[in-house]
Amino acid sequence: MAVWEDISKHRTGDVPLVVGGDFNCIMAKEEKKCGKAFHFNPAANDMASFMMSNDLVDPSYIGPAFTWSNNKDIIRSRIFSRLDRFLLSSSILDSFQGLKVKHLTRLASDHCPILCSFLGEVKMVYSHWIKFEDVRASYPMAWQLVKQKWQNKIKELTQLKEDLDREIKILQEVECSPNGLSEAQAEALGFKCAKVKWIEEGDGNTRFFHSLASARRRAKCIDAIKQGDGTVVTEQKDISKVFYEFFKRKWHG
Structure with missing residues (x-):
């Protein structure tokens, strides 16, 4: 609880806040694989209260679902959890629609690096037609x-x-x-x-x-897509081309 009090104490007014790192806390059963069953313990409750009182959001991410593993040699003894994350003020997400959080490849460490990037403005195409009879x-x-x-x-x-x-x-x-x-x-x-x-x-x-x-x-924005050969495409124009080619082959043989 002390870490949450320290962060809240040093926050100034409505200045947007970005907090990232290893929180050593699991917030949902989907964030853990193997090991003891998940329980919403006091630590998770303290973190949830901190997020609510400071108007913080845990944004969606790209990459592996779990950021930590105990790296046990025996597969049956391995435990995977999502302990690392970014928490951001909702005002930041409103201002930066192109914000992305990525879980990078875990190599030597038992934690995988996480990256929060502020991309340029993402232009989304919306239909101006309203269907009404x-x-x-x-x-x-x-x-x-x-x-x-x-x-x-x-x-x-x-x-x-x-x-x-x-x-x-x-x-x-x-x-x-x-x-x-x-x-x-x-x-x-x-x-x-x-x-x-x-x-x-x-x-x-x-x-x-x-x-x-x-x-x-x-959530509706597709940031990346894996092609048939296993390569991952991230550019919007290339993603559109992948979809086009897929349905072209599907419908026209």
Whole structure:
């Protein structure tokens, strides 16, 4: 916990923050292979709280899924984990759509190097066509149907938020008790708080919404693709050519 307090203490105002290195912490079961089963322990909870309080995001990456291995000679005894990562302020991801994190080749060390690069602006081509059939708006019942559906949806979301608030309150009361929360309860509390934040800000014109939209754009962007001969292509024009040639052979023989 001390390292998170030190970083938070030295942060100045809203200055964007980049933190990278070996955090020796696993945040999800997908970040570990072999060894003991993953549990959301207090260390992971402290790291998650640090990320939330400082508006930090763990961006997607290119390369091997795991950054550390115990390098055991016996294959059955080998353990793989993702311990190394970059944490960045969401404002950085909003400003640099071309930001990339790469897990490089692990050689002599038991950790693989990680690289965060700020590339030039990535131009994405969007379709300007909006598909809408005007004839639907000519039916009076169409407006009433849309209004009714949205009213029902708003009621459902309101009820869901109230239920989540009630469940969070119960868990927070247990958290303050002498025994505290179990690992499963601590993980559930984090998920429920995230759901409330989404309900409150997810579709609003907020920084939270724009950060999510930016994340979706980055997720849709294809940074690299492996060709049939095993070579990896990273240039956008070459990636487009690979797709073109693939479907050309597929559809035209």
